[in-house]
Amino acid sequence: MASQRISLQNDPNDARSVAVAALRARRLSEVTKEDHAAVMRLWARRRKELTSSRTRVANRLHAVILELVPGGYAGEIYASKVARLLEALEPAGAVAAARKEIAEERLGDLRRLDAQLKELRQRLVAVVAASRTTTTKLFGVGPVVAAITVGLTGDVGRFADKDHFAAYNGSAPIEVSSGEKKIHRLSMKGSRQLNHALYMAAVTQVRHAHSEGRAYYDRKVAQGKTGKEALRALKRRISDALFAAMVADARRDRQGEPASGGPGGQTGNCSVACAALTPKNRLFGQATPGPSPRLRLPDSLRAPSAHERTRRRSARPLDIWNKEDSICSDSP
DSSP states (O other), rough: OHHHHHHHHHHHHHHHHHHHHHHHHHHHHOOOOOOOOHEEEHHHHHHHHHHHHHHHHHHHHHHHHHHHHHTTSSSSOOHHHHHHHHTTTOOOOOHHHHHHHHHHHHHHHHHHHHHHHHHHHHHHHEHHHHHHGGGGGTTTTTTTHHHHHHHHHOOOOGGGSSSHHHHHHHHHHHHHHHHTBBOEOOOOOOOOHHHHHHHHHHHHHHHHHSSSHHHHHHHHHHTTTOOOOOOOHHHOOOOOOOOHHHHHHHHTTTTTSOOOOOOEEEETHHHHHHHHHHTTOOSSSSOOOOOOOOOOOTTTTTTHHHHHHHHHHHHOOOOTHHHHHHHHHOOO
């Protein structure tokens, strides 16, 4: 009964809130079938799972090596290097032999994950090529970064402009200025996976001296920016370039559709949505009703307040074995 009461209390409010939001929205998303973006999102999610698993296995393998080799293993854990290390290791005693066997088993897990990641990269290359996205033309954006960006972005038409997209991926800084001093801080909002994809693209550009991104990075450093600040500025430039590429791809893919559609097949001028809001189709009289100070249910559906529950209990005879009380609890 308690769950039924909560459902009756929330459903009308939720329905009205959704209707008001739909009536006021300038851009209404259209229900479309899943496309290459959904496929790339699935494979990008699978890659994240595999890379997380590989990191855990590598850390556990290194923990065993620390117990076998004094000082541990210097450098990043690679299957080939660890295999040569274990082959040259002669365990002294049963305990060391058991540790070596465990290390060899974890080395097998590491090799299996490396093979899966290699196969997954080939699939990502094929999926990104089939999508015909132009994001890979940007320097530093390979199949992995393109799959993460396009897959997690989905319908680019849901972003009004590049600034909204930058806020979504966390590359737009937060202003914390005081007085005449202008200060911007790193934003920890937005999709962290998208932000990491931008970081990989930015680092790739900085590492290549001939890239335009490296020239932009050097100019920011020469202007007095720190290395991290210059890298964040470069990430924002890459975000804007990716947004422009995805918008161009969306316009190319919807060739043959009505010209009123916005980027990604959206109704940018609200022609379709507004045409449907004729006087006989409006839900609440006004097409865009003003905000109500409080949405209130009818008394028949509204849950009793604490004062009403106390008054009802005091008005009826005390009977701890009342069947109705045992089923319909008055406790919130």
